[in-house]
Structures are given as C-alpha cells and as structure tokens.
Amino acid sequence: MEIIITPNYEQMGKLAAKLVAQQLLKKPSAVLGLATGSTPISTYKELIRLHKEEGLDFSKVITFNLDEYLDLAPTHDQSYRYFMDHNLFHHINVDPKNIHVPYGHAEDVEEFCEWYEDEIRRAGGIDLQILGIGGDGHIAFNEPGSSLGSRTRLKTLTQETIEDNARFFKNKDDVPRFAITMGVGTILEAKKVILVANGAKKAAIVAEALEGPITAQVSASVLQMHPHVTVILDQEAGSKLKRADYYKWVYNEKKRLIPRMIGKMT
Numbered sequence: 001m002e003i004i005i006t007p008n009y010e011q012m013g014k015l016a017a018k019l020v021a022q023q024l025l026k027k028p029s030a031v032l033g034l035a036t037g038s039t040p041i042s043t044y045k046e047l048i049r050l051h052k053e054e055g056l057d058f059s060k061v062i063t064f065n066l067d068e069y070l071d072l073a074p075t076h077d078q079s080y081r082y083f084m085d086h087n088l089f090h091h092i093n094v095d096p097k098n099i100h101v102p103y104g105h106a107e108d109v110e111e112f113c114e115w116y117e118d119e120i121r122r123a124g125g126i127d128l129q130i131l132g133i134g135g136d137g138h139i140a141f142n143e144p145g146s147s148l149g150s151r152t153r154l155k156t157l158t159q160e161t162i163e164d165n166a167r168f169f170k171n172k173d174d175v176p177r178f179a180i181t182m183g184v185g186t187i188l189e190a191k192k193v194i195l196v197a198n199g200a201k202k203a204a205i206v207a208e209a210l211e212g213p214i215t216a217q218v219s220a221s222v223l224q225m226h227p228h229v230t231v232i233l234d235q236e237a238g239s240k241l242k243r244a245d246y247y248k249w250v251y252n253e254k255k256r257l258i259p260r261m262i263g264k265m266t
C-alpha cells in the first residue's frame with residue numbers, strides 16, 4: 001500500500017483528484033467507482049474545478065457508485081444518487097447513461113444486485129475505485145462481519161453507522177436501516193483503489209485497517225491484500241499510525257507542497 005499523509009482535508013482531495021485525472025488522461029473511457037459521504041467532497045470539488053478550468057473530460061467515463069439506501073428514491077435529498085448529482089454529476093460532462101448508482105427502489109433487490117454486478121463486468125471492471133472508511137471500518141456499507149468475498153447485496157446497517165449518518169437526517173428514526181452495497185469481493189476486483197480519510201475521528205480505525213490484522217471485523221483491512229491501493233489521509237486521520245515510513249506531504253519554504261518520503265515506501 002502507498003500511504004500518503006497530506007497537510008489538510010483540501011490537499012487530501014486535491015491529490016485524490018489528481019490521481020483520478022491521471023487515470024482519465026491515460027484512459028478517457030475509464031470505469032470509475034465512486035463513493036459518497038463527507039470525505040470525498042473535496043475530491044469531487046477539485047474534479048469539478050479540473051473539468052471547468054482545465055478541460056478534464058468525463059464524456060466517455062462510466063461510473064458505478066458503491067451503495068445506496070434501501071427505499072430512498074433517487075430524488076430524496078438524502079439518497080446517494082441525489083448526493084452524487086449535486087456534488088459531482090451535474091457539474092461535469094459525464095453522460096447520464098453511463099452513470100450507475102444502486103437503485104433503492106428496486107422491486108427485486110436480489111435480481112437488481114446481480115444485474116449491477118453484471119453491468120460492472122460488462123463495462124470491463126472498475127479501473128479506479130474511490131473509497132471512504134466508516135467509523136466501524138466499513139468500506140461501502142460492508143459493515144463488520146461482512147464476508148471478505150461478498151458481492152453486491154442488501155446489508156443491514158449497524159447502530160454505529162445509523163448514528164454516524166443521523167446528522168444528515170431530521171431525526172435518527174429517519175435513517176434507513178438497510179442499504180444495497182457492493183461487496184468486499186466486488187471492491188477487491190477494482191484494478192486500483194484510492195482510500196481517502198480525514199479528521200481525528202477516523203484516526204483509530206485508519207490505524208486498525210492499515211496496520212492491524214486483516215479481519216472481517218474491519219472490512220477496510222482487506223485492502224492490505226489489494227495489489228494497487230493508495231491511501232490519502234489528512235494529518236489527523238494519519239495521527240495514530242505507528243510506522244514512520246509513510247509519505248508525508250509538507251510545505252516547503254515557498255509554501256509549495258512537496259512529497260517527502262519518510263523512510264521507504266511500504
């Protein structure tokens with residue numbers, strides 16, 4: 001794993017966006033796996049800027065989102081489709097027919113999940129997957145105990161996730177209890193993965209996921225088995241890592257951000 005600690009949330013997003021842009025320059029028809037939540041917002045902001053100011057082209061890109069709440073319509077302001085529309089899709093030139101977000105109102109959820117997996121396969125697999133990490137170590141909605149080989153399916157959300165996400169709803173009882181989510185196995189098949197995390201609240205789980213044992217109790221720990229993961233953190237999220245030999249991005253005397261490798265790359 002390549003682990004990069006950036007000075008702050010904004011720089012974390014800029015670096016993640018830069019890696020996405022590099023992927024699109026190499027392959028304009030790349031298949032992107034996308035995440036929701038507060039973490040990737042700075043990444044999406046920078047991607048929008050790159051599109052508007054530097055002409056980064058999304059016209060051939062195909063997207064697959066990680067997850068969606070069950071029973072929320074795509075127009076519901078807390079649905080992940082709504083989040084993606086407003087935080088990214090409406091501001092770039094992605095072709096709407098190339099966008100895939102799990103459908104919370106699917107009539108037959110099991111059939112829908114199989115179709116979603118097939119669509120990913122038909123698109124040639126995910127080239128680059130962006131991930132956040134939940135306070136309980138989840139990636140997508142793969143809560144603790146999720147099989148490390150799991151595929152897209154219906155999941156029950158843990159109490160911790162419901163409480164974490166309650167901040168976005170009028171009251172806690174409105175937070176959906178179920179979600180459709182890509183599985184850990186689905187995510188592991190992405191060719192490249194970028195995990196972003198920021199804030200002191202994520203420090204302990206980031207350290208567990210990156211430096212602890214691989215366990216279904218911390219879904220993100222399975223990324224240790226993936227051949228091409230870049231983890232981009234802000235200072236706070238990286239503050240509980242024990243090893244000292246990760247990349248640190250620091251400001252030089254001209255206030256330019258430069259990577260400094262502390263020891264060797266892991």
Ligand code: PGA
Nearest residue numbers: 037038039040132133134
């Ligand atoms: P957050 O959520 O970005 O809102 O912290 C991350 C996650 O649950 O994956």
